[in-house]
Amino acid sequence: MENYPEPARRLVAEMIAAAERDPARAVAFQGAPGANSHRALIEHFPDGLPYPCFSFEDALEAVKEGRAGRAIIPIENSVHGRVADIHFLLPESGLAITGEHFLAIVPALIGKAGHDIREVMSHPQALGQSRKWLRARGIRPIDYADTAAAVAKVAEMQDWSIAAIAPAFAAQLYGLDVIENAIADASDNTTRFLILAREPRRPESGDLMTTFIFQVNNIPAALYKALGCFATNGINMTKLESYQRGASFAATEFYTDIEGAPGDPAVDRALEELRFHAKRVDVLGVYPQARKRG
Numbered sequence: 001m002e003n004y005p006e007p008a009r010r011l012v013a014e015m016i017a018a019a020e021r022d023p024a025r026a027v028a029f030q031g032a033p034g035a036n037s038h039r040a041l042i043e044h045f046p047d048g049l050p051y052p053c054f055s056f057e058d059a060l061e062a063v064k065e066g067r068a069g070r071a072i073i074p075i076e077n078s079v080h081g082r083v084a085d086i087h088f089l090l091p092e093s094g095l096a097i098t099g100e101h102f103l104a105i106v107p108a109l110i111g112k113a114g115h116d117i118r119e120v121m122s123h124p125q126a127l128g129q130s131r132k133w134l135r136a137r138g139i140r141p142i143d144y145a146d147t148a149a150a151v152a153k154v155a156e157m158q159d160w161s162i163a164a165i166a167p168a169f170a171a172q173l174y175g176l177d178v179i180e181n182a183i184a185d186a187s188d189n190t191t192r193f194l195i196l197a198r199e200p201r202r203p204e205s206g207d208l209m210t211t212f213i214f215q216v217n218n219i220p221a222a223l224y225k226a227l228g229c230f231a232t233n234g235i236n237m238t239k240l241e242s243y244q245r246g247a248s249f250a251a252t253e254f255y256t257d258i259e260g261a262p263g264d265p266a267v268d269r270a271l272e273e274l275r276f277h278a279k280r281v282d283v284l285g286v287y288p289q290a291r292k293r294g
Contacts, residue, residue, distance in 0.1 A: 003054070003145075004032050004054075004146075004149050004152060005149060005152040005153045005155070005156040006152075006156055007152040007155045007156055007174050007175075008032040008033060008148070008149050008152035008174075011032075011033040011052075011173060012032070012033065012052045015033060015049070015050050015051065015052055016051060016052070018049055019049040019050065019051040019067075019068065020067065022049060023066060023067055023068060023069060024069045025047065025048055025049045025069065026048070026049045026050075026051040026062075026067065026068035026069055026070075027041050027045050027048040027049065027050060027051060027068060027069070027070050027071065027072055028051040028052075028053050028058075028059040028060075028062040028063055028067075028068040028070070028071040028072075029041050029050065029051070029052060029053065029059060029071065029072050029073075030052075030053050030054070030055060030056050030058070030059050030073065030074075031052065031053075031146055031147070031148055031149075032052060032146050032148035032149040032152060033050065033052055033148060033170075033173055034147075034148030034151060034152075034166060034167060034169060034170025034173045034174070035146065035147055035148040035149075035166070035167070035170070036074075036103060036105060036147065036167055036191060037072060037073075037074060037193070038050055038052070038148065038167075039103060039167050039169065040072055040074075040101050040103045040191070040193045041072050043101065043103065044072060044099070044101040044193070044195065045070075045072075048070075051067065051068045056073060056085060056086065056089055057089060059071045059073060060073075060089060060093040060095060060196065063093075063095055063196060063197065063198060064093065064094065064095065064198065066198075069197065070098070070195055070196060070197045071095070071195070071196045071197075072101065072193050072194070072195055072196075073086060073193060073194050073196060074086070074191050074192070074193050075192050075193065075194050076191070076192050076239075077105070077125075077189070077190070077191045077192075078188065078189055078190045078191070079129060079186060079189050080125055080128075082241060087213075087241065087243050087253075087255045088243070088245070090194075090196075090284055091213055091282060091284065093196070095196040095197060095198060096196065096197055096198070096199060096200035096201070096284065096285045097194050097195065097196060097211050097284050097285025097286075097287055098195050098196065098197045098200065098201045098285060098287050099194070099195035099287045099288060099290070100192060100193065100194055100195065100209065100287060100288075100289070100290045100291075101192070101193040101195065101290055102190055102191070102192055102193075102290055102291050103190065103191050103192075103193060104189070104190055105129070105184065105189040105190060105191055106167065106168070106181065106182050106184065106189075107122075107126055107129060107130055107147075107165045107166065107167070107182075107183055107184050108165070108166065108167065108168040108170075108171070108178050108179075108180065108181045108182070108183065109163050109164075109165060109178070109179045109180045109181075109183055110151050110154070110163055110164045110165070110166055110168070110170060110171045110174075110176050110177065110178055110179065111154055111160060111162065111163030111164065111176055111177065111179055112160040112176060112177055113177040113179055115160035115161060116161060117137075117139055117161060117162070117163045117179065118139065118140065118161045118162070119139065119140045119141075119142055119161065119162045119163075120134060120139050120140070120141055120142065120162070120163045120164060120165055121141075121142045121143075121144040121150040121153060121154065121162060121163075121164045121165075122141070122142075122143075122144055122147050122150045122164055122165035122166060123143075123144060123145065123146060123147045123150070124143050126147050126165045126166070127141040127143065127165065129184045129185060129186065129189060130165055130183045130184055130185060131185060132185045133183045133184070133185060139163075142162075144164075147164070147165065147166040147167070147170070148166050148167070148170045148173075150164035150165070150166060151164040151166045151170045151171065151173075151174050151176060152174050154174075154176065155174040155175060155176055163179060164176075165183070168181050194211075194285075195287070200285060200286065201287075202261070202286045202287075203286075203287065203288050206288050206289070207259070207288065207289040207292065208259070208260060208261040208286055208287065208288060208289065209238075209257055209258070209259060209261075209286070209287055209288070209289050210257070210258050210260060210261050210262065210267065210283060210285070210286050211255075211256065211257050211283070211284045211285050211287075212256055212258075212271075212281060212282060212283045212284055213253055213254065213255050213256065213280075213281075213282050213284065214226065214253070214254055214256065214274060214278040214279075214280065214281045214282070215245075215252070215253045215254070215278055215279045215280050216252065216254070216277065216278050216279070217277065217278065217279055222277060223252075223254075225277045226254075226274055226277045226278060227240075229269075229270045229271075229273035229274045229277070230258065230270045230274075232270075232273075233266040233267075233269050233270040233273075234266055235258050235259065235260055235266055235267060235270050236258065236259040236260075236293065237256060237257070237258050238257045238258065238259060238293045239255070239256060239257035240254055240255075240256050241254065241255045241256075242254050242255075243255065258270075259289075259293060261286045262283065262286065
């Protein structure tokens with residue numbers, strides 16, 4: 001956190017101190033206070049205590065070590081796709097997925113009202129999401145590592161010709177103004193978050209999701225045969241993403257979401273058949289659907 005501007009470091013210290021007094025209510029997230037992950041935390045855990053972390057690894061480690069009861073981590077965005085590194089970090093973390101949360105991304109222009117804005121700072125993705133809006137007003141974008149930290153930096157510099165793009169509620173955290181809200185070029189931008197805990201917490205009823213990873217055998221039509229396990233058993237697969245582990249390029253792993261859960265006869269049959277075609281199958285979590293698929 002020492003890399004954050006001073007206004008953000010002060011808030012981080014206050015939040016961590018409060019969270020450490022009640023770790024069971026603490027929820028770890030990546031980013032400075034005021035980030036979209038902070039917003040998702042407030043929506044999903046109204047009584048939670050935010051535990052800001054500089055990196056995804058730090059957030060997962062806080063849960064593993066018991067400094068936070070849960071973590072809320074972005075997994076994919078409707079505009080930019082999957083979040084880098086998460087597919088590697090989740091299986092290695094040893095944590096279980098216990099829930100999901102969908103957050104509408106609504107960026108705001110934050111600074112001091114009444115000034116001529118010439119430049120704007122934010123994460124490259126946030127700048128890209130408002131590219132047309134900025135170009136139409138002749139505002140020059142400046143890349144910054146974190147959306148909310150960019151707001152803290154603007155507050156620290158006090159050069160009011162520079163603003164930031166971040167969630168609107170970050171303005172009040174750093175004593176600035178929302179100059180204009182909802183400046184994204186697309187109105188349906190959404191990020192999906194996963195809730196992680198040390199122990200699995202399978203719900204007893206409701207529409208469930210199961211997330212798992214598998215690695216197919218390195219033979220012709222291996223993936224075709226693996227996917228057939230779900231098709232023949234009538235299981236809806238809502239997500240399938242491939243990624244390489246290591247430098248050999250010989251072993252492809254797949255991150256997968258399906259509707260249903262182990263214990264359902266059709267899901268049990270599909271997973272049993274998959275294990276015949278795959279080198280390994282690791283279930284990462286069973287959890288309630290936050291949004292109905294299909």
